[in-house]
Amino acid sequence: MTSPSPSLSLPVGTPASLALFEAETAAVRRAAERVCRAAGGGLDDPETTAAAREGWEELPVRLRAAVRAFRRNSGECGVTLVTGLPVDEALLPPTPTADGSVRREATVPAATLLMTAAGGLGDPAAYAPEKSGALVQDVVPVPGKEDFEGNAGSTLLSFHVENAFHVHRPDFVMLLCLRADHDGAAGLRTGSIRQALPVLSERTREALFRPEFSTQPPPSFGTAAGTTPPRPVLTGDPEDPDLRVDFSATTAVTPEARRALVELEAAVDAASHTVRLTPGDLAIVDNRVTTHGRTAFRPRYDGGDRWLLRTFAVADLRRSRDYRPGDGHVLSH
Numbered sequence: 638m639t640s641p642s643p644s645l646s647l648p649v650g651t652p653a654s655l656a657l658f659e660a661e662t663a664a665v666r667r668a669a670e671r672v673c674r675a676a677g678g679g680l681d682d683p684e685t686t687a688a689a690r691e692g693w694e695e696l697p698v699r700l701r702a703a704v705r706a707f708r709r710n711s712g713e714c715g716v717t718l719v720t721g722l723p724v725d726e727a728l729l730p731p732t733p734t735a736d737g738s739v740r741r742e743a744t745v746p747a748a749t750l751l752m753t754a755a756g757g758l759g760d761p762a763a764y765a766p767e768k769s770g771a772l773v774q775d776v777v778p779v780p781g782k783e784d785f786e787g788n789a790g791s792t793l794l795s796f797h798v799e800n801a802f803h804v805h806r807p808d809f810v811m812l813l814c815l816r817a818d819h820d821g822a823a824g825l826r827t828g829s830i831r832q833a834l835p836v837l838s839e840r841t842r843e844a845l846f847r848p849e850f851s852t853q854p855p856p857s858f859g860t861a862a863g864t865t866p867p868r869p870v871l872t873g874d875p876e877d878p879d880l881r882v883d884f885s886a887t888t889a890v891t892p893e894a895r896r897a898l899v900e901l902e903a904a905v906d907a908a909s910h911t912v913r914l915t916p917g918d919l920a921i922v923d924n925r926v927t928t929h930g931r932t933a934f935r936p937r938y939d940g941g942d943r944w945l946l947r948t949f950a951v952a953d954l955r956r957s958r959d960y961r962p963g964d965g966h967v968l969s970h
């Protein structure tokens with residue numbers, strides 16, 4: 638694989654991370670509060686995204702530099718961690734328990750996500766059938782959904798590219814921790830094709846480039862979207878390909894493709910990293926090259942459960958124009 642240019646190099650082997658200093662945390666909070674004041678109405682209004690785009694310019698230079706560098710080159714792991722973002726756990730309401738719950742009002746953490754999406758990574762985006770098209774979504778365990786293959790569950794969530802079935806899958810997935818789980822057991826897992834590729838056999842690489850894999854929409858998307866026609870799991874540069882797979886939703890249509898998928902899952906797992914997010918930690922996953930999943934944990938449904946906020950970003954919003962009525966940020970299907 639060609640190595641990244643020296644000016645963009647990231648630590649080899651483990652995900653890059655940036656720990657904000659206290660003064661930087663305070664600066665992010667001030668910028669986010671300004672976005673909240675400008676937001677007036679709702680979090681999903683175009684005015685709020687516009688205020689977030691401007692607010693980005695007020696963020697600490699180290700944060701902006703790290704996000705922009707990650708956008709250009711997400712490194713071997715395809716994930717980065719920013720710690721020390723402004724989250725006051727003590728002031729939070731109880732963790733929601735409703736299925737599909739989302740944020741509709743501007744808060745400091747939500748505005749922080751929108752600034753990063755709109756100013757740093759490209760643009761925020763959401764999908765109308767999923768979580769009612771909200772730009773900032775809750776990732777919380779939902780009673781009765783413990784075994785669900787989605788973010789409402791609490792059993793092991795297998796590695797997936799977010800919305801792998803979709804022609805316009807998000808380019809980046811942002812997960813900001815508001816509250817950790819009681820036992821500190823829940824781990825966000827990531828596994829990139831950049832680290833998995835070197836251990837794959839030549840035969841498997843070739844098989845993954847063949848259009849022999851179809852992917853179902855995730856349960857969160859509802860049933861309207863159908864399974865994709867057979868497509869490749871790997872596309873682009875054979876030495877640094879893009880990845881499109883969801884190990885609970887992608888099926889191989891030939892025995893050779895099935896064998897390759899099993900080998901890929903083992904390689905992604907072997908190359909994976911686990912991070913136990915704590916309040917104020919933001920993980921940004923490059924969804925073009927890196928899968929994510931989550932270890933199991935035990936929710937109590939007592940208001941103190943794990944709570945992440947999730948926002949998707951796309952590098953080039955224009956590409957999905959025909960999916961977005963009114964040139965907004967929500968794809969209609």
Ligand SMILES: O=C(O)CCC(=O)C(=O)O
Pocket residue numbers: 776787788794799810812824825826929930931945947
């Ligand atoms: O709970 C997590 O850490 C990740 C859940 C997930 O895959 C998602 O929200 O997209």
Ligand SMILES: [Fe+2]
Pocket residue numbers: 788797799929
């Ligand atoms: Fe996910």
